[in-house]
Amino acid sequence: MSNFWVNLYKFPRFLISVIIGFFLTTFQPVFKLLxxxxxxxxxxxxxxxxxxxxxxxxxxxxxxx
Structure with a gap:
């Protein structure tokens, strides 16, 4: 059961890294155009x-x- 709580505490950091990765890969072509x-x-x-x-x-x- 303690393993569950450890994974649950890691979720916000994972979510933030996924969102940042999404924006970086989405806007990478725009940065190349600049x-x-x-x-x-x-x-x-x-x-x-x-x-x-x-x-x-x-x-x-x-x-x-």
Whole structure:
């Protein structure tokens, strides 16, 4: 039974490492694109447009409720 509690205490650290690993592997191609100036401009523009688009969509949805 004590083995169960030891494993249960290890779970939060495992969960955090899985989440960090997911984000690192997901954003690794983006980090590679940021090495050249032309790609950097494209990535920053795309991210900015995406954030503004999501903001406006959420704003429209919440105003209509």
């Amino acid at each position: 090495k050249t100036k032309k790609s950097k401009l494209l990535v920053i523009t795309t991210i900015t447009i995406t954030i503004v688009l999501f903001y406006r969509i959420i704003r429209i949805i919440t105003d209509s409720i």
